[in-house]
Amino acid sequence: MSEGGAAKGAEQVLPQDGPGAPPRSNGELVFAEPWESRIFGITLALHGQDRFEWPEFQARLIEAIARHEAEIGEGEYQYYACWLEAFRSLATDKGWLDAKALAQLESELADRPAGHDH
Amino acid sequence: MxxxxxxxxxxxxxxxxxxxxxxxxxxxxxxxxxxxxxxxxDVGPMNGARVVARAWTDPAYRERLLADGYSAIAELGFGGPQGEHLVVVENTPQVHNVVVCTLCSCYPWPVLGLPPAWYKDPSYRSRIVREPRKVLSEFGLELPEEVEVRVWDSSAEIRYMVLPEQPASLAGLGEEELAAHIDRDAMIGVAKVGP
Structure with missing residues (x-):
């Protein structure tokens, strides 16, 4: 058999390292960035309080993923960016927070000076 | 700080x-x-491994697991979000099952933990449905022609888990020893349980 076979094929479907790599054991870091774990935890905390039915979130997640996949082209797929967008829309639609206040706080946080002590 | x-x-x-x-x-x-x-x-593939090991060693539990996944995993103390409508599909010498969620990466958290990156990747989600044998071979799993491949796409609230075949080499082992051999990929269906 020529070089390649199963291992070469695997390179074609998924990258061998980086976030898309197929893991070969059970251990894996599932969150690439701290914010991914925070938004996951927030979503589950509110779900645990029965503040929404999972399909309400799931429908938004499916839409966000479809939009993202249509836009990224060869770019990196960002699952938790879709999750974040889905949760943000759920949170404002449910009235858990005010969309204007959220936009204002986001703008303030973005304008913070870097390396601030606190 | x-x-x-x-x-x-x-x-x-x-x-x-x-x-x-x-x-x-x-x-x-x-x-x-x-x-x-x-x-x-507390949540990860080690939970699913215990479920599979129990099913391999206790035929009555295996029946209950295949009939009602949610209740059967609850017997072992597992449950929670994304496990409420768990369906366990059994591999046999004739049928190989593999799980995907094409739309949003649903996954049976209580038994497998959170999904690996490749499970969420658009290429796995689209290709495993279109050309399952090819994708499985890229994972290193070559299946004989005569084996039927069934792809289970999580939809609505159903979550799937594969009950892998017990290799003959693991015959006679106890539940705990067996569980150590059962890894996540086998319970998604992109691998078999190794000896």
Missing amino acids: SHEHETDPRAIRAEALETLLTEQGLVTPEAIDGILRHYEQ
């Missing part, structure tokens, strides 16, 4: 959401930490 502030807009959005929801009294940072600890420490 001194640190660089996040400039990633997604990190900022997540921080703003947590800040406002905390101010509203809807979440607390401690509750979120607790949830994350739970998923880091």
Whole structure:
């Protein structure tokens, strides 16, 4: 058999390292960035309080993923960016927070000076 | 404490959401930490491995598991979000099952933990449906022609888990020893349980 076979094929479907790599054991870091774990935890905390039915979130997640996949082209797929967008829309639609206040706080946080002590 | 502030807009959005929801009294940072600890420490493929090992050693449990996954995993103390409508599909010498969620990466958290990156990847989600044998061979799993491949696409609230075949080489082992051989990929269906 020529070089390649199963291992070469695997390179074609998924990258061998980086976030898309197929893991070969059970251990894996599932969150690439701290914010991914925070938004996951927030979503589950509110779900645990029965503040929404999972399909309400799931429908938004499916839409966000479809939009993202249509836009990224060869770019990196960002699952938790879709999750974040889905949760943000759920949170404002449910009235858990005010969309204007959220936009204002986001703008303030973005304008913070870097390396601030606190 | 001194640190660089996040400039990633997604990190900022997540921080703003947590800040406002905390101010509203809807979440607390401690509750979120607790949830994350739970998923880091208590939930993972080791749970599913125990379920499979029990099914291999206890035929009556196996029947209950295939009939009603949710109730059967609850017998072992597992449950929670994404496990409420668990369907367990059994591999046999004639049928190989593999699980995907083409639309949004649904996954049976209580038994497998959170999904690996490749499970969420668009290429796995689209290709495993279109050309399952090819994708499985790229994972290193070559299936004989005569084996039927069934692809289970999680939809609505159903979550799937594969009950792998027990290799002959593991005959006679106890539940705990068996569980150590059962890994996540076999319960998704992209691998078999090795000897």
